Amino acid sequence: MHRISTGSPFEAAMGYSRAVVKGNWCFVSGVTGYDYGTMTMPDSVLLQAQNCFATIFAVLSEAGFSPDDIVRVQYTVTDAAFVDQIAPALREAMGDIRPAATMVVAGLIRPEMKVEIEVTALRE
DSSP: OOEEOOOOHHHHHTTTHHHHHHTTTTEEEEEEEBBBBTBBBSOOHHHHHHHHHHHHHHHHHHHTTTTGGEEEEEEOOOOOTHHHHHHHHHHHHHTTOOOEEEEEOOOOOSSOOOOEEEEEEOOO
């Protein structure tokens, strides 16, 4: 088993890994829209979704996976109205991959967080 960290302070404070690789599987924890290099959060939910995918794709690459290996994705938004706003980012990132997907409307742990994206990848 291999654990991957982005260096986010949330990982250490809450005791989790950004991703865990076990065999041909990669489980990526929920990623919010922070730019983890600067720990800044854009106000735009679209930009947050784009940041989520940038982080997810970087973590998958570090783990030896590609976006094409994604088989499942869960989107969590804090307002159902955000679904239409993030659709361009979802289409751009997942359009040809078409993984199994779930969209949930729920609260997140910080008020600036509007979207969280979690993926599972399988390398064959």
